Amino acid sequence: MSITVPFVDLRAQARELHDELLEVFESVTSRAAYTLGPEGAAFEAAFAEYCGVRFCAGVSSGTDAVRLALQAAGVGPGDEVVVPVNTFIATAEAVSHCGATPVFVDCLPDTANVDPGRIEAALTARTKAVVPVHLYGQPADMDPILALAARRGLAVVEDACQAHGALYKGRPCGSLGVSAAFSFYPGKNLGALGDGGAVTTSSPEAFQAVTLLRNHGEHPKSVHAAVGYCNRLHNLQAGFLAAKLPYLPAWNEARRRAAARCDELLAGVPGVTPIAVRGDVVPARHLYVVLVDDRDAVREKLQAAGIQSGIHYPTPLHLTPAYASLGYGPGDFPVAEAIAPRLLSLPMFPEISGAQIDYVVEQLAAAVEWTARAVGE
Ligand SMILES: Cc1ncc(COP(=O)(O)O)c(C=O)c1O
Structure with missing residues (x-):
């Protein structure tokens, strides 16, 4: 399907x-x-x-x-x-x-x-x-x-x-x-x-x-x-x-329900690490972000399966051309630099259906497995 x-x-x-x-x-x-x-x-x-x-x-x-x-x-x-x-x-x-x-x-490596x-x-x-x-x-x-x-x-x-x-x-x-x-x-x-x-x-x-x-x-x-x-x-x-x-409280609740379903399903998927959420917060779940290796290849696979995704954010600000004049360079912010190529934002909106989430997770798991195998070969 x-x-x-x-x-x-x-x-x-x-x-x-x-x-x-x-x-x-x-x-x-x-x-x-x-x-x-x-x-x-x-x-x-x-x-x-x-x-x-x-x-x-x-x-x-x-x-x-x-x-x-x-x-x-x-x-x-x-x-x-x-x-x-x-x-x-x-x-x-x-x-x-x-x-x-x-x-x-x-940034922190777990919450970004x-x-x-x-x-x-x-x-x-x-x-x-x-x-x-x-x-x-x-x-x-x-x-x-x-x-x-x-x-x-x-x-x-x-x-x-x-x-x-x-x-x-x-x-x-x-x-x-x-x-x-x-x-x-x-x-x-x-x-x-x-x-x-x-x-x-x-x-x-x-x-x-x-x-x-x-x-x-x-x-x-x-x-x-x-x-x-x-x-x-x-x-x-x-x-x-x-x-x-x-309507905002109900929309945020729907986002949190969708995120909880993603968390639960992804717990059994090797190679996908959801961004951590602290125990003392109630998040608004604006974005649902995971860390994966070979992010761009995984993203292409998702796109081919009809799933849109995003990257927040591809370039840490110190390496963005607009801020070159500040004089920072590679290595200045090692945590952000290490996670930037692995960040992947999955579809997230209040109306996302359970079937859509299941499909995203299934396709993500397949894409991660496929890219890991391709790298290993
Ligand atoms: C973290 C953050 N700061 C600032 C902004 C700027 O908001 P706006 O696009 O309404 O100017 C945004 C929105 O994209 C954002 O995500």
Whole structure:
């Protein structure tokens, strides 16, 4: 039997919520309320409550959310900001957009998340902030990071772009640092119908700074108190996000069920190591990532069997051409360099069926066995 399995299926959600999304469209367009309207305010209040914080500011993307949160924490030209080397480039770009320099830190071999034990060695007199990333939807180990930051007077800005609804020791991602950045890119656990993002915080000062900067530094009307940006969350997108938010807990549960089925089936498959999940977190399971040898050959086999996969991320940031000027080289981050060629992201979305998961695991096992034999011959 041959089944096709997409990496994500965004059409399923759009079908499920068709009428509600259409209602939002009709309501917003009937009032032509496109920027900073009531939908925006309502979504911000609901998302702040969901994350267990006092404030949420809707912004234009996750990348802008990281940058605005850092700027609100006072990061600017000449500063250094600690960033995991195994993350999406946007985490580091946001630092660069502040005029600051990203300083990379290696990851843990089992979770692929930032190694808290290596952060202190990366600090200098110029370090202003640390940006832990809740990678693949799994919270970074925040307690040692928060303790170090408190000792050294650093701001901790969470990159929660992959972790809507994840919990660290019972506390929601988005509420752990001075502020946090979320992305509502369509493929995220909570996705808009286009780009969007948010900064969550319980700090009135951070909230004020972000709301000022996202809208041309304007406060009050027609007075520009700061040189800001056009970084608003579209009101239409906020309406869509508010309509989707009540479904997020069930979608995350469905992701965790799918991941548990993968874990169970893969336990009997030699040569496939799922990325570990800590016992003290509830992950959002944004991505389901495994480590395999001969990853590219395995991926081709999966593709031929109708299964899409991804790589998060193929090149550790210190080796990416965009950051060549920082002067890092091969060997600087051995853990990230060792796992990068072995990382493979399997299909993961709330609507994935049991039959699709069984097929992915069966084909993955066959592909790994085939490539191991081909290498041995
Ligand atoms: C870890 C991480 N940080 C930042 C971003 C940037 O978000 P956006 O694409 O909304 O700018 C993403 C999204 O791809 C991400 O996965």
